[in-house]
Amino acid sequence: MGGTDDKETVLPSGSAAHDDAASESSCYATEDEEDTQIHLGPKISIREHLEKDKDDESLRRWKEQLLGSVDVNQVEEVQEPDVKILSLTIVSIGRPDLVLEIPDSGKPKGTWFTLKEGSKYNLKFSIKVSNDIVCGLKYTNNVWKKGLKVDNSKQMLGTFSPQAEPYTHVMPEETTPSGMFARGNYSAKTKFVDDDNKCYLELNYSFDIQKDWPN
Structure with a gap:
């Protein structure tokens, strides 16, 4: 998967294609979440x-x-592109893929998933693009534990044309932290925004890191 990955720490990043062309409640990115925006010409x-x-x-x-x-x-x-993030899949070698449907509200109930400490995994997103080309689709993710921000990551996903079938985008492999202090519950906020800083999904959820995978 192409793009630029900018991370402060290595922790799970939440809810993600095409490498050929690349406020807490607001669905528009704030200054501390986004890089300098590119000013585009008329649509x-x-x-x-x-x-x-x-x-x-x-x-x-x-x-x-x-x-x-x-x-x-x-x-x-002239139509605005319609971008829908349909699902998140957690892929870890030796385990069945865990496919999570993304609710329309963008707020999964309860703890959305659990990861094993020290495990390697990839996040895979199913992305549907309609109406028009979406330029510079970017993924941003912030993670907190007990109110303290422990992860801030960004990645450029690329430019996508509309098509009937969804795109599949696989994020780079990550490793969950390990140890007693790494275990517990985390909250996360994920956004998908384009070059115009338009947000297509804001996802707010919680997940756990535990000593082992859930049964």
């Missing part, structure tokens, strides 16, 4: 994107490949 439609370079054969083919199966004739002049 144009998919149809205009194709018409703009129609005389450049190689560029036109690249754009058509990026757009995949999108029927340009059925697309309105």
